[in-house]
Amino acid sequence: MTTHQTYYMKRTALLVFSGIMAMTISAQQLDRKELDDIRGSFSRTAETKALQNIISNNRDIKSLALNRSVQGRTDHYFKYRVSVSGITDQKQSGRCWMFTSMNVLRPAVMEKFGVKEFDFSHNYNYFWDMFEKSNLFLENVIRTAGEDIIMNRDVAFFFQNPVSDGGVWNNFLNVADKYGVVPQSVMPETAHSDDTRSLNSILNERLRAGGYALREMMADGATEAQARAAKLDIMKDVYRILALCLGEPPTEFVWRYKTADGEIKSLSSTPLEFYRSIIPADYDAESYIMIMHDPTREYYKVYEIENYRNTVEGVNWRYLNLPLDEIKSAAIASIKANEAMYASCDVAKYYNPEGISDPKMYDYESLFGVRLDMDKKARILTRQSGSSHAMTLIAVDTDENDRPVKWEFENSWGDKACHGGYLTFTDRWFDEYMFRLVINRKYLSDKADKAADSKPVMLPAWDYMF
Numbered sequence: 001m002t003t004h005q006t007y008y009m010k011r012t013a014l015l016v017f018s019g020i021m022a023m024t025i026s027a028q029q030l031d032r033k034e035l036d037d038i039r040g041s042f043s044r045t046a047e048t049k050a051l052q053n054i055i056s057n058n059r060d061i062k063s064l065a066l067n068r069s070v071q072g073r074t075d076h077y078f079k080y081r082v083s084v085s086g087i088t089d090q091k092q093s094g095r096c097w098m099f100t101s102m103n104v105l106r107p108a109v110m111e112k113f114g115v116k117e118f119d120f121s122h123n124y125n126y127f128w129d130m131f132e133k134s135n136l137f138l139e140n141v142i143r144t145a146g147e148d149i150i151m152n153r154d155v156a157f158f159f160q161n162p163v164s165d166g167g168v169w170n171n172f173l174n175v176a177d178k179y180g181v182v183p184q185s186v187m188p189e190t191a192h193s194d195d196t197r198s199l200n201s202i203l204n205e206r207l208r209a210g211g212y213a214l215r216e217m218m219a220d221g222a223t224e225a226q227a228r229a230a231k232l233d234i235m236k237d238v239y240r241i242l243a244l245c246l247g248e249p250p251t252e253f254v255w256r257y258k259t260a261d262g263e264i265k266s267l268s269s270t271p272l273e274f275y276r277s278i279i280p281a282d283y284d285a286e287s288y289i290m291i292m293h294d295p296t297r298e299y300y301k302v303y304e305i306e307n308y309r310n311t312v313e314g315v316n317w318r319y320l321n322l323p324l325d326e327i328k329s330a331a332i333a334s335i336k337a338n339e340a341m342y343a344s345c346d347v348a349k350y351y352n353p354e355g356i357s358d359p360k361m362y363d364y365e366s367l368f369g370v371r372l373d374m375d376k377k378a379r380i381l382t383r384q385s386g387s388s389h390a391m392t393l394i395a396v397d398t399d400e401n402d403r404p405v406k407w408e409f410e411n412s413w414g415d416k417a418c419h420g421g422y423l424t425f426t427d428r429w430f431d432e433y434m435f436r437l438v439i440n441r442k443y444l445s446d447k448a449d450k451a452a453d454s455k456p457v458m459l460p461a462w463d464y465m466f
Contacts, residue, residue: 055367065362066352074356076424078408080332081395082340083107086117087421089414091194094165097344098122098129099412100390101172102181104340104438109278113267114259121187124271126196127246128179129171132311133163134207134238138231139312141211145218145227154307157462162207165196167310168390169290169342169438174314179249180271181278186253192245199245203238210234282440289452290319290342291327291444292436294465295377299323300447304456305466317466320452324431326445328404332396333443340394342438343409347389347423349433355419357433358426376432381464387435391423404430 030038042048058064084107090099102120110118140158147155192199214227214234222230255267255274269277282288297303299321308317334341350361365372379385395408404427415421425433441449459466 051367061364061367062362065364065367067360067363070358070360074358074406074424074426076355076408076419076422078395078397078406080335080398081408082335082338084340084392084394084410085110086119087410087415088119088122088412090122090412091189093126093194093196095122095126095167095196096390096412097167097169097342098125098172100342100344100392101169101176103392103410103412104342105278107340108280112278113257113265114261115257116260118257119184121182121184121189123189123193123246124182124187124249125172125175125179126165126193127187127242127249128175129167129310130163130165130199130203131235131238131242132175132178132314134203135231135235136307136310136312137162137207138211138214138234140307141214142218142224142227142231145215149215153462154460159208159211162204162211164200168308168317168344170285170308170315170317171310173285174309174311176275178311178314180273180275182250182253182271182274183255183257186255187247187249190246199241202241206234206237206241210237285315285318287441288438289441289444290317290436290438291322291330291448292319293324293327293376293434294321294380295375296380296465297321300451300454302452302454302456303459305459305461305463308461308466318456319436320448322448326448327434327437328427328430329445330439330443330448331393331407331437332398332402332404334439335394335396337443339440340392340410342390343393343434344387344390344436345409345425346385346387346433346435347391349385350429351423353418355422356424356426357429359429359432383464385433386465393437394422 055061055064084103086106088099088103090096099122102122102125106118106120110116137158140154144152144155144158149155149159210231214230217230218224218227250271252268252270253274255269256264257267258264267274292303294303302318302320305317309315331341347357349357350359351357352361364370374382374384376385391409391411393407394410396404397406399405406424406426407430409423409425411418411421411423413421441452444452
């Protein structure tokens with residue numbers, strides 16, 4: 001029996017048990033006595049009235065809860081920091097994963113070509129990411145054409161959101177390995193790469209229509225070959241939409257650049273050749289691994305999210321689940337070696353726009369007089385918390401025993417956001433709201449490195465963590 005079959009058997013048993021419980025426990029409305037008790041618990045003291053006046057007349061609850069006792073206790077100085085330069089801006093798009101993946105590579109490119117500034121064309125890789133995601137969606141439609149579009153959870157998941165500009169590190173690896181990368185000036189941003197909402201909406205409408213038509217064709221007896229011929233016509237429409245909004249991606253290019261010494265140089269290349277020339281020799285899914293802190297699942301195990309990729313032939317999202325001390329130790333080793341890391345977190349939680357995040361930054365409990373305590377496991381399982389944004393982990397500050405005190409992200413919201421584009425977060429915020437890193441396996445402990453080679457536990461793409 002496969003891991004996936006075991007997962008679904010256990011899930012079926014749980015659903016059956018839940019159904020039995022639902023039959024024995026009925027819902028009950030609040031009676032008058034209970035309602036009076038609840039109303040009576042709201043004490044109308046002078047203090048409560050003052051709070052009601054303050055809170056009800058101020059939309060910005062966050063500013064009212066700002067905890068003055070933690071202000072000024074966290075600075076932006078770090079004992080260990082990776083050499084980085086320049087802040088990028090993803091604008092109104094969900095491409096943080098792409099910006100972060102490229103930001104990790106930028107310092108080496110700047111050193112290689114001797115330039116003071118450099119950025120990749122995110123528009124170029126965005127084009128191919130959306131193109132490949134469209135093809136994967138249509139292939140999934142063909143593969144599951146015989147399944148019920150409403151009752152089958154995978155099919156419903158596919159049509160719920162055929163494509164989006166969100167993603168994770170493996171998506172960058174897949175599309176860069178296939179199409180390469182280019183400098184920013186070769187394929188600059190457009191209005192629709194800076195703000196992706198309209199383009200995403202149009203693509204999804206075309207893909208849903210096309211996907212539905214493919215299902216109807218196959219229900220009427222069309223073969224897979226006939227369905228794929230029809231898919232090709234849909235993909236031509238996808239290419240047209242992308243090309244009109246983003247421009248056509250180059251197959252070869254000439255890049256002119258100015259070195260730090262003022263010398264003008266020129267480089268002729270293809271996107272794939274350029275990519276292979278600027279990445280480390282071991283930059284692949286074997287040498288680099290995503291590590292995650294997920295307290296809802298067993299540590300020192302590899303988990304893979306089924307069908308979570310952007311190319312049909314690419315690698316799925318896969319991660320090694322580790323306890324926090326293992327993750328921090330590896331991250332510190334990477335920073336000390338001057339290697340930045342792709343990282344993702346629940347960025348909005350207890351984030352101060354001035355560029356500091358701390359779980360004690362906002363005291364909502366004192367403001368409202370209620371308890372809001374949940375541990376990380378409970379927050380994940382109840383959907384109160386989850387990874388929402390990718391950034392580049394570049395620095396750590398440690399105490400006299402070399403234990404971490406605070407960390408720093410290089411963000412992709414422009415240099416006006418956070419603290420000049422950088423976000424400082426305390427070590428206790430790391431514990432609660434950091435989720436994953438992509439790191440060279442050489443920085444893992446022997447135990448973690450051995451666990452990284454274990455057979456993955458397969459999870460569905462609609463799993464609660466993803």
